[in-house]
Amino acid sequence: MDTLPLIMNGFSQALTVPNLLAAFFGCFLGTVVGVLPGIGPSTTVALMIPISFAMNPATALIMMMGVYCGAMYGGAITSILINVPGEASSVMTAVDGYPLAKQGRGGVAMVLCQVGSFIGGTLSIVGLMLVALPLANFALEFGPAENFSVMFFALILAATLISESMLRGITALIMGLILTSIGTDLQTGLGRLTMGVPELLDGIDNVVVIIGVFGIGEVLWYVVSTYGKEETTLERIGAGRWIPNREEWWAGLGPIFRGSLTGFMTGLLAAGSVLGSFLSYSFEKRLSKHPEKFGKGALEGMVACESANNASTGGALIPLLTLGIPHSGTTAILLTVLTMYGLKPGPQMMIDQAPLMWTVIASLYIANVILIIMNLPAVGIFIKILDIPLKFLMPIILVFASVGAFSINGSLTDVILVLLFGVLGFFMRWSGFTPVAMVLGMVLGDRMEQSLRQALMLSSNGPMILLTKPISLAFLLLTAAIVAVDLMTRKKGRIADDSEG
Amino acid sequence: MKRPKKLSETLLPLILLVMAGLVFISIWRLPVTSTADLVGPRMYPWTLAGLLAILSVLLLTGFAPSHGGDVGITVAALLRRFLPLVLFSTLYVFALPLLGFLIATTALLMACFYLLGEQKHWLSFLVAAGCSVATYLIFATLLGIQLNAFPV
Numbered sequence: 001m002d003t004l005p006l007i008m009n010g011f012s013q014a015l016t017v018p019n020l021l022a023a024f025f026g027c028f029l030g031t032v033v034g035v036l037p038g039i040g041p042s043t044t045v046a047l048m049i050p051i052s053f054a055m056n057p058a059t060a061l062i063m064m065m066g067v068y069c070g071a072m073y074g075g076a077i078t079s080i081l082i083n084v085p086g087e088a089s090s091v092m093t094a095v096d097g098y099p100l101a102k103q104g105r106g107g108v109a110m111v112l113c114q115v116g117s118f119i120g121g122t123l124s125i126v127g128l129m130l131v132a133l134p135l136a137n138f139a140l141e142f143g144p145a146e147n148f149s150v151m152f153f154a155l156i157l158a159a160t161l162i163s164e165s166m167l168r169g170i171t172a173l174i175m176g177l178i179l180t181s182i183g184t185d186l187q188t189g190l191g192r193l194t195m196g197v198p199e200l201l202d203g204i205d206n207v208v209v210i211i212g213v214f215g216i217g218e219v220l221w222y223v224v225s226t227y228g229k230e231e232t233t234l235e236r237i238g239a240g241r242w243i244p245n246r247e248e249w250w251a252g253l254g255p256i257f258r259g260s261l262t263g264f265m266t267g268l269l270a271a272g273s274v275l276g277s278f279l280s281y282s283f284e285k286r287l288s289k290h291p292e293k294f295g296k297g298a299l300e301g302m303v304a305c306e307s308a309n310n311a312s313t314g315g316a317l318i319p320l321l322t323l324g325i326p327h328s329g330t331t332a333i334l335l336t337v338l339t340m341y342g343l344k345p346g347p348q349m350m351i352d353q354a355p356l357m358w359t360v361i362a363s364l365y366i367a368n369v370i371l372i373i374m375n376l377p378a379v380g381i382f383i384k385i386l387d388i389p390l391k392f393l394m395p396i397i398l399v400f401a402s403v404g405a406f407s408i409n410g411s412l413t414d415v416i417l418v419l420l421f422g423v424l425g426f427f428m429r430w431s432g433f434t435p436v437a438m439v440l441g442m443v444l445g446d447r448m449e450q451s452l453r454q455a456l457m458l459s460s461n462g463p464m465i466l467l468t469k470p471i472s473l474a475f476l477l478l479t480a481a482i483v484a485v486d487l488m489t490r491k492k493g494r495i496a497d498d499s500e501g
Numbered sequence: 502m503k504r505p506k507k508l509s510e511t512l513l514p515l516i517l518l519v520m521a522g523l524v525f526i527s528i529w530r531l532p533v534t535s536t537a538d539l540v541g542p543r544m545y546p547w548t549l550a551g552l553l554a555i556l557s558v559l560l561l562t563g564f565a566p567s568h569g570g571d572v573g574i575t576v577a578a579l580l581r582r583f584l585p586l587v588l589f590s591t592l593y594v595f596a597l598p599l600l601g602f603l604i605a606t607t608a609l610l611m612a613c614f615y616l617l618g619e620q621k622h623w624l625s626f627l628v629a630a631g632c633s634v635a636t637y638l639i640f641a642t643l644l645g646i647q648l649n650a651f652p653v
Contacts, residue, residue, distance in 0.1 A: 407640055
C-alpha cells in the first residue's frame with residue numbers, strides 16, 4: 001500500500017477548521033494536565049469521552065491524541081522548575097532538569113526539552129507510518145519472560161547508574177518493589193500489606209509517591225538545609241537566560257536523536273515511556289565523557305529523557321492501532337474510544353479504516369507543531385516562577401503538591417500518603433539514597449511481578465524459562481555484564497582514591 | 502569494614518530492617534491459596550523482604566561508602582524547621598474538611614511563610630490568600646475537582 005497518498009489525504013482531513021480547533025484544544029488541555037501534578041493524561045482522555053459524543057470520530061480522536069501528546073510536553077515544565085514531576089514518565093527529566101534550574105539554566109533546559117519533545121514526537125510518528133506492522137510483530141515476540149527480563153534489566157540499571165552507591169541504589173529499588181506489593185493481589189484477590197487499612201486495597205498510586213518524594217521531599221529538604229543560612233543566599237533561584245547557546249544546542253542534538261530512537265522502541269513494549277526515558281538516560285550517561293555531571297545538571301541526560309518520553313507516544317500507538325493491544329492507561333482508554341466508534345483495532349483496521357487512521361496519524365504531526373508553537377513562547381512565562389522568592393515558592397509547592405495528590409482520587413488519604421512519602425524522600429536524601437531508584441521500582445514493579453508469575457505459570461521448567469527464551473537470556477546477560485562492569489569501575493575508582501589520599 | 506557513625510547512615514537502614522520484618526509478618530498471615538501459581542502472593546514480597554533485611558544489615562555494618570547527603574543538616578534545623586512543617590502539613594489535612602480549602606490553605610501558607618522568616622504579615626496574608634484562590638480556581642473551577650471552598 002502506498003503511504004504517501006494516504007498521508008496526504010490524512011493531512012487534508014486533519015487540516016479542516018473543526019479538526020484543527022480540536023487538535024489545539026486537546027494540546028492546550030494536555031499541556032495543562034501535564035503541568036499539574038495528579039491529573040494524568042488517562043484521566044483527562046477519559047473525561048473527554050462525554051464531550052466526544054457530539055463530535056465525529058476523526059475530530060474526537062484528534063482531540064484525544066492532542067491531550068496525549070500535550071501531557072507528554074507539559075510534564076517537563078514542573079519537573080524542571082519545581083522538581084514536581086506530574087507523571088512517572090517525567091521523573092527522569094527532573095533528575096537533571098531541576099539542578100539545571102537551580103544553576104539559573106532552567107529556561108535553556110525548558111527550550112531544549114521542548115525541541116527534544118518535538119523531534120522525538122515527530123520521529124516517532126514517522127516510525128509509526130513507516131514500520132508499524134513489522135514492529136508490531138516484533139513486539140509480539142515479547143512474552144512474560146521477555147517482559148520480566150527487560151524490566152529487570154532496566155531496574156538494575158537504575159540501581160547501578162543513578163545511585164552513587166550500588167548497595168543504596170538496590171535498597172531503594174527494593175523499597176519501591178515492596179511498595180507495589182501493597183494492595184489486592186491480581187491473581188488471587190488477596191489483600192497484601194494493607195495493615196488493615198481498606199483504602200490501601202487499591203494499592204498506592206505511583207503519582208502519590210512521585211509527588212511526595214520529589215515535591216514535598218524537596219520542600220522539606222530546602223526548609224531544613226537552609227536553616228541558619230544568610231537570607232540573601234535564599235532569595236530566589238532566578239530565571240536566567242532561556243535561549244540556548246551554540247554549545248548547548250550541539251550538546252543536546254545527539255541525545256535528542258538517540259533518546260527518540262530508544263523511546264520509540266520502548267514505546268512498543270509494556271513499560272513504555274518510563275522505561276524509554278530511563279534507558280535513554282542510562283545510555284547517555286554511559287556515552288558521556290563526564291558521567292559525574294549526571295544528576296547534577298547534565299543537559300544531555302535531560303533532553304534524552306524528554307525526547308524518549310515523547311517518542312514513546314508514537315511507539316505505544318503501534319501495538320494499539322495494529323494489534324489492538326494497549327500498553328498504558330491512556331492507550332487503554334483510547335482503545336475504548338476506538339471500539340465505542342465501532343472500530344476494531346488490529347492489522348485490518350489500517351486497511352479498512354485507512355482514511356480515518358491516516359487522518360489521526362496526520363493530526364499527530366499537527367499536534368506536535370501546535371505544541372512547539374504554543375509552548376516555546378510560554379517558556380518565558382513559566383520561567384518567571386523561578387523569580388518568586390523561595391520562602392514563598394516552597395510553601396506554594398507544598399500546597400500545589402497536596403492538592404495534586406487530592407485530585408487523583410478525591411481522597412484525603414492520598415494527601416496523608418503524599419506527606420508521608422515527602423518525609424521518606426527527605427530521609428532518603430539525608431541518608432544518601434536516591435528516590436529515583438525507588439520510584440522506578442514502584443512504576444515497573446507491579447508489571448514485573450505479574451510478568452514473572454505469568455512466565456512461571458507458563459513454564460514447565462520453573463525459572464529456567466527466563467534462560468531458555470533467547471531475548472530474555474540476552475537481557476539477563478546484559479544485566480550481569482552491566483553489574484560486573486559497574487563493580488569493576490567502582491573498585492578501580494576506590495583504589496585510585498585511596499592511592500591519591 | 503567500617504562501622505558508620507553518622508545518624509543519617511544508620512537511621513534509615515534501621516527503619517528498613519523493621520519494615521522488612523513487618524512485611525514478613527504481614528505476608529505470613531496471608532491464607533495459603535490452592536493456586537497452581539508457582540510464585541504465589543507470598544513469595545514475591547517475602548523474597549523482597551529478605552533482600553531488604555540483608556541489604557539493611559549490610560548498610561548498618563558499613564558496607565556502603567560514606568556519603569555527603571547530610572551536609573548542612575543539624576538537629577536544630579530538624580527541630581525548628583522539619584518538625585513544625587510536618588506538623589503544619591498534618592494539621593492542614595485535618596483542617597481541610599473542617600475549615601474548607603480557602604481558609605485552611607491560607608492559614609497553612611501564612612504559617613509556612615512565617616516559619617521561613619517572612620515578618621510582614623500583611624504581605625504573607627495577601628500572597629497566601631491570592632495563592633489559595635488561584636489554586637482553587639485552577640483545580641476546582643477549571644478541572645472540576647471536588648474541593649469545598651468554605652466549611653460545609
